[in-house]
Amino acid sequence: MNEPAVAIPLEAQPRLPHGVRLVHNEAYDGWVLLAPERVFKADPIAAEIVKRCTGDATVGSIVDDLAKTYSAPRERILADVSALLRRLADSRLLEL
Amino acid sequence: MAQDGRGQANGTHQSRQANGKGEAVLHRPIGLLAELTHRCPLGCPYCSNPLALDPRDGELDTETWARIFSEAATLGVLQVHLSGGEPGARRDLVEITAAAHSSGLYTNLITSAVGITAVTLAKLAEAGLDHVQISIQDDEPVSADHIANYRGAFARKKALAEKVVDLKIPLTVNCVVHRANIDRIGAMVDLAIGLGARRVEIAHVQYYGWALHNRDTLMPTAEQVERGVKAVEELRRSHQGKIVIDAVLPDYYARFPKPCVGGWGRRSLNVTPSGKVLPCHAAESIPGLEFWSVKDHSLTDIWINSPAFNAFRGTAWMQEPCRSCERREIDFGGCRCQAFILTGDAAAADPVCHLSPHHADVIALAAQHRDVPYSYRTNPRIR
Numbered sequence: 001m002n003e004p005a006v007a008i009p010l011e012a013q014p015r016l017p018h019g020v021r022l023v024h025n026e027a028y029d030g031w032v033l034l035a036p037e038r039v040f041k042a043d044p045i046a047a048e049i050v051k052r053c054t055g056d057a058t059v060g061s062i063v064d065d066l067a068k069t070y071s072a073p074r075e076r077i078l079a080d081v082s083a084l085l086r087r088l089a090d091s092r093l094l095e096l
Numbered sequence: 097m098a099q100d101g102r103g104q105a106n107g108t109h110q111s112r113q114a115n116g117k118g119e120a121v122l123h124r125p126i127g128l129l130a131e132l133t134h135r136c137p138l139g140c141p142y143c144s145n146p147l148a149l150d151p152r153d154g155e156l157d158t159e160t161w162a163r164i165f166s167e168a169a170t171l172g173v174l175q176v177h178l179s180g181g182e183p184g185a186r187r188d189l190v191e192i193t194a195a196a197h198s199s200g201l202y203t204n205l206i207t208s209a210v211g212i213t214a215v216t217l218a219k220l221a222e223a224g225l226d227h228v229q230i231s232i233q234d235d236e237p238v239s240a241d242h243i244a245n246y247r248g249a250f251a252r253k254k255a256l257a258e259k260v261v262d263l264k265i266p267l268t269v270n271c272v273v274h275r276a277n278i279d280r281i282g283a284m285v286d287l288a289i290g291l292g293a294r295r296v297e298i299a300h301v302q303y304y305g306w307a308l309h310n311r312d313t314l315m316p317t318a319e320q321v322e323r324g325v326k327a328v329e330e331l332r333r334s335h336q337g338k339i340v341i342d343a344v345l346p347d348y349y350a351r352f353p354k355p356c357v358g359g360w361g362r363r364s365l366n367v368t369p370s371g372k373v374l375p376c377h378a379a380e381s382i383p384g385l386e387f388w389s390v391k392d393h394s395l396t397d398i399w400i401n402s403p404a405f406n407a408f409r410g411t412a413w414m415q416e417p418c419r420s421c422e423r424r425e426i427d428f429g430g431c432r433c434q435a436f437i438l439t440g441d442a443a444a445a446d447p448v449c450h451l452s453p454h455h456a457d458v459i460a461l462a463a464q465h466r467d468v469p470y471s472y473r474t475n476p477r478i479r
Binding site: 017018019020021023025027028032034036037039089090091092 | 124126127171172174175177200202204226227229264265268336337339
C-alpha cells in the first residue's frame with residue numbers, strides 16, 4: 001500500500017462489482033457498503049459518490065455532477081472522488 | 097468448517113465503545129454466523145467445531161431459520177454467514193438462503209465445496225446468494241486431500257470455484273495454514289488467483305475444538321511463522337489491486353491478543369445447529385455460561401438479556417492486567433475461550449498477550465511439536 005496512487009482516468013466508468021452493494025439501513029441511520037465478509041459505513045459524501053458509480057457515468061461526469069449539486073470547487077471534488085475510488089478499487093470493491 | 101479468520105478480518109464498521117465507567121454499551125450485531133449443521137464430509141484435524149457435535153435430528157428446521165433471519169435483520173444484522181459443518185449437507189440450503197436474502201441480509205456461503213453441485217449452486221445464485229467462500233487445504237491434491245481426509249476433495253473444490261466465478265458470484269478462497277502447509281502460502285495465493293478469487297484469507301489455525309486436540313501436530317515453528325509473515329508482505333505488494341489478502345499473525349506467536357469476535361456480545365452472534373445462540377462459536381467450551389435458545393426467546397431478547405452475552409460485555413468483568421490497560425477497548429482482553437483453555441479462568445487476560453502472567457506457557461506450547469498422525473474430526477452420531 002506504499003506505492004504511489006495510480007490516477008483514475010476521467011473517462012473511466014466505475015461500477016460496483018457483483019457482491020458489493022450500497023444500502024440504506026435504518027438500524028445504522030445511514031448508508032452501508034456491503035461486501036464479501038466486510039461492512040463499511042459510508043459517510044454521506046462517500047454514499048453520494050458511490051451511488052453515481054453505475055457503470056454508465058464517467059468519472060468526469062460524476063465530478064461535474066457533484067460540483068454542480070453541492071456548489072463546490074471542481075478540483076476539490078475531483079481529489080475526493082479520486083481518493084475514494086482508488087481506495088475502493090484497490091480493495092476490489094469497485095471496477096473501473 | 098469454521099477456521100476462516102473471520103474473527104480477525106471482517107469489517108471496519110465504526111461503533112461506539114464502552115463508556116468510561118466500564119459499563120457495557122449495547123451495540124448492534126453486524127454479522128450472524130448460522131451453523132446450519134455439524135455434519136461434514138471432510139475430517140479436517142483443525143476443525144473448530146466442538147468435540148461433541150450436534151446430531152442431525154436436533155437441527156433447526158427451515159421455518160425456524162427463516163424466523164431467525166427476519167429477527168436478525170430487525171436487530172440490525174447486515175450479513176449472514178451460512179456455515180457448519182458443511183452447509184451443503186442441508187437439503188433445504190436453497191430455501192434457507194432465499195429466506196436470508198428476502199430478509200434483506202447479505203448472504204455468504206462458507207463451504208468445503210464437497211456436497212454442493214453445480215445445479216445447487218445455480219439455484220443458490222437465483223435465491224440471492226451474494227458471496228461464496230471455499231476453503232482449501234493446500235495447493236496440490238495429494239497433500240490437500242490428506243489434510244481433509246477425503247480423496248478427491250481438492251478437485252471438487254477447484255471445480256466448484258470455477259462454477260462460482262462463471263456465475264459471477266464473488267469468491268473468497270480460505271487457506272487454513274499450519275505446520276504442514278505454511279511454507280506454501282505463495283502457491284496457495286497463486287492458486288486462489290488462478291481460480292478467480294477476489295479475496296484470499298490466510299487463516300492460521302486457531303486452537304479450539306478439534307484443532308486443540310491436534311495442536312502439537314499442527315503448530316508451526318517460529319521460523320516457519322517468520323517466513324510466512326514475510327511471504328504475505330511480499331504477496332500483498334506484488335498483487336495489489338489484483339487480490340485482497342487478509343492475514344493475521346497466528347495466535348500463539350502474537351504479542352497482543354486478537355480482538356476476538358470484535359468484542360464479546362458486541363458485533364456478532366452465532367446460532368448453533370440446534371438453536372443455541374452463542375457470542376462466539378467456541379463459547380460452549382466455557383463452563384458455567386447460560387446460553388438461551390431461539391426456541392424459547394427472540395434474537396433481540398437473547399442479544400440484550402441472555403446471561404452468556406452479558407457475561408463479558410464491556411470492561412467491568414476484567415482483571416489486571418486488562419482492567420487498566422490502554423488497549424482494553426482495542427482487543428477486549430483477547431479471547432475468553434482461549435483464556436479459559438490456557439489458564440482455567442475465562443475472565444483472565446488471553447495469555448497470548450505478552451502482559452499476561454501466563455504468557456510463558458503459550459511460548460512453551462508454541463515450541464511443542466509432535467509429528468504424529470492427525471486425529472481426524474468425526475461426524476455427529478446418527479440417532
